[in-house]
Amino acid sequence: MIGKVTKGNGTSKLLWYLWGPGRANEHTDPQLVAAWDGTDPTTLEPTHEHGRHDVRTLARLLEQPLAAQVRLPTTTVWQCSLRLAPEDRQLTDAEWAEAARDVLHRTGFAPRDDPDGCRWIAMRHSDDHIHLVVTLARQDGRPVDTRNDYYKLGQACRNLENKHDLRRTAPRDRTGPRRPSRAEHEKAQRAGKEFTSRDELRREVRLAAAATDSPDEFFDRLRDRGVMVKLRHSQQNPDQVTGYAVAWPGDHTAGGRPVWFGGSKLAADLSWTRLQQEAWPTSDAATVATTSATRSSSRARPADLTAHHAAALQRVVRSLARPRTPDDLQRLERATLTLVLALAASSRRHQRLGTAALLTDRAAHSAHPAPGSAQSAHLTAITAATRWALRPRRDRGDLAALLRAAGELHRALEHQRRSAHGGIGTPSHQPSVNGRVVEELLATVDAEPSDSRGRLSAPAQHEVRERRRA
Template sequence: MGLLRYLYGPGRHEEHRDPHVVAGFRSAPELEPGVRADGSRDLRRLDALLTQPLALLGERNYRQPVWHLPLRAAPEDPVMSDRQWARIAHEVMDRVGLAPDGDFGAVRWVAVRHAADHVHIVATLARQDGGRPDVWNDGYRVRDACRTVEQQHGLRRTAPADRTAARRPSRGEIEKAARHGRPLPSRTLLRRKVQTAAAGASSEAEFFRRLHDEGVLVRQRFSERTAGEMTGYAVALPDDLNGDGRPVWFGGGKLAADLTLPKLRRRWTGADGSVRALSPFCPLDGRHLSERTRRAVLRTAVRRAADESATTNEFLDRLRGEGLLVKLRYGQTVDGQITGYAVAFAAEHDGKEPNWYPGSRLADDLSLSRLRQRWASPVADPQVAVDHDELTPEERQALYDDAARAAAFATAQIRRHLVTNPHAAQDACWAASDALHVAARVTGNRHLHRAADAYDRAARAPYGRIPTPTPAGNALRTTARLLALTGTAKDRTVVSMVLLVANFISLLDTIAQLRSLQERHAQADAARRAAAHTREVRPAGSAPSPPPAGPNAQARLAMAAFPNAWAPLPQVAQSRSAPSASTGPVRSGRRRP
């Protein structure tokens, strides 16, 4: 009765006009509530008709026996008549399976229209023949029904229910954020933090460490069968509390389909369970980095290992654990005495001699003798990492330039797939989200944050599938790792992001074309919105970004070498849906219609 009162009432903001039944399990005139002498509606008869089948089920009733589905047309759609809305309501109930056409024992339902652009369908989850209807995964059937209706009536086409969209915050979460003066609901902010942590991490342990560093509360779930086996996690913000004063937790799957723990583990392990990456440094292919970047990355890795070690053997083990090759130098006077070391990227070890970097070449204080003096100092604490200003302004600029070339290489690879096989670039589309989130995090640019959030849907494969790694995707993950390394320095020297931003724009425009060829229009729109936000970025000293009519001069310059593979370059002057389930089918609790 409460839901019917709302539908026939004035609405929360006096927005309900002329509420009336347009369709139902009987003809609309038979179901229309009567009008009392004072002008109010007598809803008792309609309430009794709808709830009568519940008595047949008895204890087998659903705990929430009321099924509620709003259907709304898009603003640009024409205003439809009552007869058209009636046909839509019958089509939806037929395809969802609650009231198939010609099934006289189906559930009882009504469709109430109280505005020009939408109707509400209300049904009781009890069949008239005493059966209990199936509502498992009914949201997917509703989405398929809506897409059929859109095609039949020439309405705005909406996306399929393919789980490429992230979980949207509820109305209560949005209102709670507004009451507390937060710019974003907790669910949205946590998803951003989890995605950024996953993009910069190369292992499960590092992922959780990054979340802790961001001030996110983490609760891990362990198996009840296998001791010590972690099966999931949940995250919360310290200042987001419920009525009992406890944190409001969100599991990874409640944020997005690809943020569950098993899906995240696929980032770091292969299909056979082998470890894909042990550290943020081993996925980086040294052959594709400039000399300055190679030294900066290796110095960062060596310094991290030194900060966490107390002996020579522990230090060397940590270097190997970072995925680096290590070559030792032995003394000539004492057998087996280690007098020095050199490191190289493991990805360079393909039959040729890699480029080795002795510790003293990376930094004066990273020679083995200086490290031993430091470890021998009584004040040395291997558990406390020393805070270093690791990157010079020139090195930070080199990392940005290499990240920009990695993005350009990925764009070239995706463009090849535009003609040959548009579905082969899924890994690059997914990895582009990592690059955008990390770029937004390390630069703090609000337009890049908006671009990363807008792009979110364009990144995912349907149903949260994890794609097979590709060179283009690995290049974008390299972009994310390089940018993450620049964020570890204390000196936030302003660097030129002109080339990086231009290449991001070109990348997003290319992905939008790819998604259009795949006929994934919602994902194409997401990529276009992300590109529009990226065009708003104003790097220091740059001119305003051009309109989205075509690639700008910087983007054409970055792509001039295509289809050549990415390689070191010399220093040069280089919806409201229609009709759609706006909130999805809602079981309204144990209240009567």
């Protein structure tokens, strides 16, 4: 369940929108399902006259506590939409009403044992979501505490997912990847693109970090992929890089300036500090071993080397028979899904696998373990396989072998994680988001890979050329 919060002023304006046709006539059969302090929602339902709902009476009732405030809050209305995933079952009005009360109890706006909490309503005009409208003024005149409401809402949504056996979503721990804004989505749609610039840049940066051994190689690979790179240098030491930003040629603001994204604006683990700690830890012996193994393997036949990496992944699978800490499991899963992302990006079936690659990227990094630079031998094996997948000279058998090995490893990680949580974390009737994406990739094992020299697929080459011309 996803909860989205907006704050503002003007209760009447918000109610007119909710009981109106919507932006694209998507609002059908609006109705109240719950209200404050056990109030019967049917007595508050706006009347329908002359083709529209009259929400003025309901707005006045919601705004009454504002008159008791010594000082009006900066924002007087808190609006939250609670939305189900497409595969979740529909909730009844009674279940939605209880969900609304639980959310408002956990966020502190209307605790169950506090009759003087905020006034609120819950309404629905669709089967898959409801809207909560809360007046940010307690009925006893005391101010409302809105601190950390976004994260309290996340905890409430996790509780509802467990209670109603809904799709589990990532916790709101301030470390997940930045979601594209509505404006970014609309801009991508106008350009005829399925994904936003932020999503595509996140994919390119993550693959570049996985494929390179140093910052210089990292930036060179991004430029080769058609990405614009801007570096930030220290004022005390001009030779020291302290940050970076990336942009696509042709992606401009209204003023004609490039739309730059810093690494931390793409994902927490793509910030410059985290990349230095995790992607190129200069003192990390395991990374040195990975690099030397990859370089020495260039003398072997590609098929032999792929078999070597597949065998290494099989050893990681067998090692998962032993219990692992949650942080270890998260690190292994992140590394495995980055491998799947690399394999997807190497395929000539650019459209289908490119879509799965971006979904994998989002799912793989929806939550992060605590930062750490030390790599285990198992992480080293996955990293080496990822770097090999991003190198040239692969054939069809190579792609199939690594995809199968990555799929087996991911399924083993999911089984280990479910066992560690007593079966809690993903409903029994559905695979996880990551699992569905990996299975989709496994179904494309017979897809035609890139050519023997590892060049980009034709659609990808065309995409890079067009961006460089822009």
